[in-house]
């Protein structure tokens with residue numbers, strides 16, 4: 284059947300049985316493809332029927348479907364003519380794993396970070412009304428994404444707006460890990476108690492039988508109705524917020540889904556549809572371990588096994604080291620915004636469940652929550668992906684740094700993350716943290732240094748950030764002591780005439796360029812900066828005075844990065860040398876494997892050496 288689908292119109296004449304067959308075919312296709320490429324399998328398996336029903340009932344792209352986070356948009360991509368591109372899903376130059384407007388007219392709004400879809404949908408709906416146009420606008424949001432503050436801000440605004448808008452909650456009780464929070468408990472209550480739904484219908488029928496006798500009596504009856512509803516009716520929270528609540532609906536029953544979507548399409552005002560799904564549906568290993576198949580590496584379909592990982596990632600090193608430190612320091616607490624596994628904090632959570640906090644997809648709250656704990660004498664570590672820390676920019680300034688609180692930002696996935704692309708590359712943190720007073724920023728060149736940085740951070744009296752990359756941390760010995768001091772760089776190699784100042788992961792890129800440089804008679808000083816703030820002013824100035832050429836290397840955007848910081852320092856000290864910055868340009872970095880991207884942006888060792896040779900020799 285898939286062969287016959289090139290646009291959503293192609294499914295509109297299908298019978299229910301054909302739609303059900305189609306859902307099976309799509310599931311097999313997803314499992315087959317993602318087992319080879321990797322990708323967000325479990326979330327997509329969970330929305331197969333919902334996506335089919337949406338495209339069956341609505342007319343995309345006239346009707347606008349907006350996917351929150353967008354990691355579950357693969358089925359939508361299959362139905363909108365992109366099936367043949369799945370061999371290159373998330374590969375360099377291939378199909379994106381998220382909605383992209385330049386990929387298809389059916390991708391209405393670009394996403395990647397969570398909890399934005401209701402705001403975007405409301406904006407589109409409001410502007411549609413200003414234009415006197417008629418079409419449906421639908422936001423599809425997961426229960427995990429619904430824990431994000433923006434989603435509440437948007438519900439709050441949309442509910443009183445009376446605007447025609449449909450919000451579909453895809454409720455599977457999972458974020459990446461088990462979903463958390465009181466709203467999640469409330470939703471689960473609605474999901475698991477079938478009496479609620481029946482009671483709602485019965486109650487409404489009974490209450491509607493009460494005849495409106497006289498204006499004031501009518502008012503009193505309405506009040507009584509409201510109080511009774513308040514006590515018993517499911518979805519009352521959403522109803523009270525101004526939405527018409529429909530549900531809960533079995534999200535794997537296409538017939539019911541089509542029915543409810545058709546009803547919603549005809550209704551006025553904001554509608555909230557509560558759809559119950561199973562994350563990983565239809566693939567036993569993903570159903571049993573939805574977290575492992577959330578952002579899955581390639582796997583064996585028959586056994587459900589991933590290639591064995593025989594190394595520690597930086598996240599593992601972080602999780603293990605912090606757990607170690609916390610055994611000796613009972614003030615250490617750990618915070619995540621819905622990423623306990625990705626950040627390595629699951630080690631900590633297992634050993635210290637009472638000192639571990641998963642606050643949901645709520646980075647802003649997490650940062651200020653950390654500040655609150657610090658006020659009371661605790662030492663909070665907020666472990667967060669670089670890209671998601673962007674959400675908490677003001678909280679870092681206003682709640683942590685102004686009060687100079689000893690919160691540690693453990694910034695995972697700093698620099699390129701690769702396959703997730705523009706929305707996820709962690710290439711801005713040095714720039715946006717560097718300008719904040721009181722902030723210290725470190726970046727390790729390897730795991731041994733990383734362990735020292737974590738230890739140092741546990742003793743710091745003010746805010747600090749450690750940024751480290753995704754992936755293999757290489758060999759390390761947690762017990763090996765690295766000579767290390769706050770604000771001091773490491774001079775790896777003495778040289779003449781040329782200096783290279785490199786930060787974090789890029790130090791090794793520079794080390795690997797040395798051979799080629801020396802073969803071409805370029806003998807540089809090589810400095811591992813370790814600190815992007817405060818800079819090691821003494822070492823940088825001393826070496827800079829001795830050379831004619833200065834190169835800085837970082838895996839951050841060049842705008843405002845550590846290269847800019849050194850340039851400012853030299854200028855302030857009236858040292859004017861030939862200066863060249865290696866880093867990411869002033870553009871968003873697309874998806875692809877990290878090696879290809881480093882090559883494209885000429886940040887691999889060969890490109891580095893070639894450029895330096897070109898500038899110094901010619």
Ligand SMILES: Cc1ncc(C[n+]2csc(CCOP(=O)(O)OP(=O)(O)O)c2C)c(N)n1
Pocket residue numbers: 326329352354355395396397424425426427428429453455457458459562620621622644646671674
């Ligand atoms: C601001 C932000 N923080 C964290 C993430 C990482 N993240 C991606 S998907 C996800 C869980 C989403 O859960 P849900 O919305 O319920 O979708 P499901 O995968 O269950 O279908 C998380 C935490 C993100 N994309 N954006």
Ligand SMILES: CC(=O)[C@@H](O)[C@H](O)COP(=O)(O)O
Pocket residue numbers: 352354395577578625696700703753
């Ligand atoms: C969609 C999203 O934001 C996450 O699922 C992210 O893709 C996870 O990235 P990692 O695979 O690096 O943990």
Ligand SMILES: [Mg+2]
Pocket residue numbers: 425426427428453454455456457458462
């Ligand atoms: Mg979910």
